[in-house]
Amino acid sequence: KCQECRLKKCLAVGMRPECVVPENQCAMKRREKKAQKEKDKIQTSVCATEIKKEILDLMTCEPPSHPTCPLLPEDILAKCQARNIPPLSYNQLAVIYKLIWYQDGYEQPSEEDLKRIMSSPDENESQHDVSFRHITEITILTVQLIVEFAKGLPAFTKIPQEDQITLLKACSSEVMMLRMA
Structure with a gap:
């Protein structure tokens, strides 16, 4: 041994x-x-x-530069206070407002993008090909909107680019399904 x-x-x-x-x-x-x-x-x-x-x-997040209105109506805020739920801090509210702003900006494609996608088909293109092209272009546009939204998330651009790409690849289809729901 x-x-x-x-x-x-x-x-x-x-x-x-x-x-x-x-x-x-x-x-x-x-x-x-x-x-x-x-x-x-x-x-x-x-x-x-x-x-x-x-x-x-x-x-932490930079506070918005403009005055903001409360997210919740006064009666809901009063109920939260009655249940001893602590109010949101200024930084938490700022992050929420920033996310809402990005969601509003990137949730729907712009009119110009939709017009470009729905442009008149070629004479040689069949209806099946036109439908397939529209679905493909809308999917591409949706993925672009998801990427732009992600770039606006706090600290997303600070993580390594390979990790950003991995996260976006892994979740884009799920995000598109949630958007359609």
């Missing part, structure tokens, strides 16, 4: 002696692995610190 006995058995069954890794090479590999683990540990702690900072950034 010792290493020497194992080596003898391996050599006896046909292992080539040049395949044996010398001890100094093993020690060097162990040191490299240990150094890599330390490096990964440092990077992980740096990433965790950056993530905490990003979360704090997400939780």
Whole structure:
């Protein structure tokens, strides 16, 4: 069961002696692995610190530059206060207003975009092809609107671009289904 006995058995069954890794090479590999683990540990702690900072950034938002009206009617606000539900902070309200503004701006395609999509078909195009082209162009336009909306989300543009693309690819079809519902 010792290493020497194992080596003898391996050599006896046909292992080539040049395949044996010398001890100094093993020690060097162990040191490299240990150094890599330390490096990964440092990077992980740096990433965790950056993530905490990003979360704090997400939780704050610049207040709107114009005066805003309350989101909820006074009677609902009174009921919330009666149930000891804390009122929203100014930053929370600012994030909500910003999201509503982006939703209003990117929920529906513009008239120009719709006119462009519904432009007159070519004479050679069948009705089936025209319908397919319209569906395709509306889908493309909807995905573009989803992307523009996402760009307006607090801190979305601060995450790495590969992650942005992954998130958008993963959720675009679901968002389109929710929009149709």
